[in-house]
Amino acid sequence: MPESPAPRTLDALSPAGARIAVLIPCYNEEVAIPGVVRAFRAALPDATVHVYDNNSRDRTREVAAAAGAVVRSEPLQGKGNVVRRMFADIEADVYVLVDGDGTYDAAASPSMVRLLLTERLDMVTGVRVADAAEAASAYRPGHRFGNAVLTGMVRLIFGDRITDMLSGYRVFSRRFVKSFPALAEGFETETEFTVHALQLRMPVGELRTAYGERPHGSVSKLNTWRDGFRILRTIVNLMKGERPLAFFSLVGAVLAALALALFLPVLFDYLRTGLVPRLPTAVLSTGLGLAALLAFCCGLILDTVTRGRKEAKRIAYLGVPAPDFAVTPPPRPGT
Numbered sequence: 001m002p003e004s005p006a007p008r009t010l011d012a013l014s015p016a017g018a019r020i021a022v023l024i025p026c027y028n029e030e031v032a033i034p035g036v037v038r039a040f041r042a043a044l045p046d047a048t049v050h051v052y053d054n055n056s057r058d059r060t061r062e063v064a065a066a067a068g069a070v071v072r073s074e075p076l077q078g079k080g081n082v083v084r085r086m087f088a089d090i091e092a093d094v095y096v097l098v099d100g101d102g103t104y105d106a107a108a109s110p111s112m113v114r115l116l117l118t119e120r121l122d123m124v125t126g127v128r129v130a131d132a133a134e135a136a137s138a139y140r141p142g143h144r145f146g147n148a149v150l151t152g153m154v155r156l157i158f159g160d161r162i163t164d165m166l167s168g169y170r171v172f173s174r175r176f177v178k179s180f181p182a183l184a185e186g187f188e189t190e191t192e193f194t195v196h197a198l199q200l201r202m203p204v205g206e207l208r209t210a211y212g213e214r215p216h217g218s219v220s221k222l223n224t225w226r227d228g229f230r231i232l233r234t235i236v237n238l239m240k241g242e243r244p245l246a247f248f249s250l251v252g253a254v255l256a257a258l259a260l261a262l263f264l265p266v267l268f269d270y271l272r273t274g275l276v277p278r279l280p281t282a283v284l285s286t287g288l289g290l291a292a293l294l295a296f297c298c299g300l301i302l303d304t305v306t307r308g309r310k311e312a313k314r315i316a317y318l319g320v321p322a323p324d325f326a327v328t329p330p331p332r333p334g335t
Helices: 033-043 060-066 079-089 106-118 132-138 141-158 189-199 224-242 244-273 279-318
Strands: 008-010 020-026 048-053 070-073 094-097 123-129 170-173 204-210 325-327
Touching (some): 020 060, 020 079, 033 048, 033 106, 048 060, 060 070, 079 189, 106 123, 106 170, 106 204, 141 224, 189 224, 224 244, 224 279, 244 279
Parallel strands (some): 008 325, 048 070, 123 204
Antiparallel strands (some): 094 170, 123 170
């Protein structure tokens, strides 16, 4: 029997043994992107930094290239479209995805990569932590509240293994990236990352990272209400697609409750008088009852279909080899 090849090594202080790609989607980030590129080149000196320009109207491409990034373009507008293109184009062992706005701490990336490889994880999320001086501007209360609500919904529906679903700072394994069916167009792509990992029960981890303000002159592209509603819609659609029995059972329960509320007065009138004076109400309650039964049956059928889809995604995930890096543990103090 031929021997298995020896695993490649990963130094404890510098993840230089892995092919690491830093992926930075950008739209009008001329002010922030040079600093982001330089910071990640310093933190991960053996990594290739890729900047994908998404129809910027400023000098994002030029300044990113001057800072040392490999610059490419994606004409379809939206972060989700850029992520789909990056995941398809780039070959690496480890993928570091970060926003190009300069709010995330590049110095945390070696620890995130090391955690991914040491624990053989498929996704590590940088959980945002803003200090008291920057919390109001860098991580606004409205955004924190919205993140808490949306993350809470996903934890309730899909599992409670994540605490910051909307973080734009992630490290992925190759098999996550190459088995991820990227369908989102905009900022809801982070929700897709999380649900994909939770649904397939992938090993995931988190690391607390500093979250700061944008550089002066840089403007956020996130619209709190519009993008919040898009993320909420994505959660509902993912629940319908990934947990159809629960979704349609909930719909059926609401319809059944309405049918019962309409039917009870008709039943009481019939028991008291022997007549059905509110015939349209009786017909409506019957229709709602049938709709409730139909919703439950649809949930049962779609649950079987979803199970087959989940098995196919799992097989695609397992079709990508796991990383073969041997991680050298950090030296003990005094040795």
